[in-house]
Every structure is written in C-alpha cells, then in structure tokens.
Amino acid sequence: MLKLTLVTPEKKVFSDKEVEEVIVPGEKGELDILPGHAPLITTLKAGILRYRLKGSTEFNKAAISWGYCEVYPEGINLLADTIELPEEIDKDRAKKAYAEAEKRLQQAGLIMDEYIRAQRKLEKERARLEL
Template sequence: MAETVKLEVVTPARAVLDVATAEVVQLPGRDGMFGVLPAHAPLMATLGPGIVEYMIDPDKDVRGRMVVAGGFAIVRDDVVTVLAETAELPEEIDAHAAQAQLADAKAALGTAVSPDEEQALHDRVALAEARIEAVARA
C-alpha cells in the first residue's frame, strides 16, 4: 500500500501542479471540503471554488496550497487529478485585486434575478475569499 498520493492539477490553459508525495489532499467539494488519503476508494467529485491543500510532510507541517475556481477531482490508484476551470498558486494572486473582487461580488449579491445567477455570485464571493485566504496563509 502506498504511503502517499500523487496530486496533479491541470486547467485548460496549463498544467499547474504535479506533486508526487502528498500524504493527504484536502479539496473544496461542491458540498463541502473532503480529504483524500493513500488507498482512498476510487472517486469522482465536483469541486466548487476554494483552496486545494496538500500535506507533504506532516511532521514538519510542510503544506502547499492553491486556489481553484471549480472543476472535477478524480481519485484512482493513489492519484488525485484535479481538472480545474482555473487554478492559481498563492504567489500568482494579487491580494488587492482579490479584495476588490470580493467587494464587487458582495455588492452584486442582491441583484441576482435567478437562482443560477445567485449561485454564480456566491461562487464569485467564495473564490475571492479563497484567494485572500491563500495569500494570507502563504
């Protein structure tokens, strides 16, 4: 049995991450956060906007983080593949722009005219909050 999982994160534009030795991966599922450990059962899940966090060395608290805007996670044979709409590493995020995006998204929340539009605005808020948190925790 493997003691680690491999984490791959790809978007339509690029391969963002390829970590061969993650001991645990936390993912922002559409219905809440979930974790993947070695020997996890095969799984396909829808992701919402949020932070993907992976633990490389729990003894030394070595972690990596990135923000995804949503997508899918596929778990199979100790490999976690994230197919994301967009993905950003903390060092790629402009904190001031994220603050402005959060303010704009919150201001627009009351203007939704349909449930789909309201969900899209909530996703914008969640993405901006995740971007701010990722920068703060980097």
C-alpha cells in the same frame, strides 16, 4: 504515497507531485484523501486546496474554483476552472473583485443566473483572499 496532478483549461499547474495527503473543497464538504482511499470522482467548489508533500508536515495551499477530482489507487487528478498558488494572487485585485461581487449580490432585481454568477464570483474571491 499519492501522485497529485493539478490542471486548468489553460495550464498544467503541476503533474505527478508526490504527496502524502490532499484535502479538497468538495461540493458537500471537505474531503481528506490519504493513500489507500477508495476510487471516486467528485465535484469541487471554490475554496482552498491543501496538500502535504512527501516527507513534509506542513500543508501547501492553492485557491481553486469549480471542477472535478478523480481519485484512483496511485493518485489524484484535479481539474478546476482556476487554480492559483499563493504567490500568483494579487490581494488588492482580489479584495476589489470581492467587494464588487458583494455589491452585485445586494442589487435588487437580479435574475437567478446573474445571482448565481455573482455568488460564485464571491466564493472564488473569498478563497483567493484566504491564502
């Protein structure tokens, strides 16, 4: 059994929730974390966090944006810019934000920083819409 803690700069989503498995969207691909996993710290990208609660066969999900995941023998600490549970997401607002980010990416003359911001926004909204 692992204890999962989810934190953003604004709030603690939950702390020490007992889970059997966690799948995080790492920068280099998905990472499946089970009890006994080797300790590590990894970076996260925008995507879907999946976690299976103790005694459950179903995964719960949350949309996350960039951050870090720390795995240690007893659990996992996940710190991300944003973490949203399905019931917190306004799908209409997410669709509109996704369309705006997509339009922004298609504009000519974007400097690299603007392009990266628009790309990150697109990835974040895509994750929100997948829930």
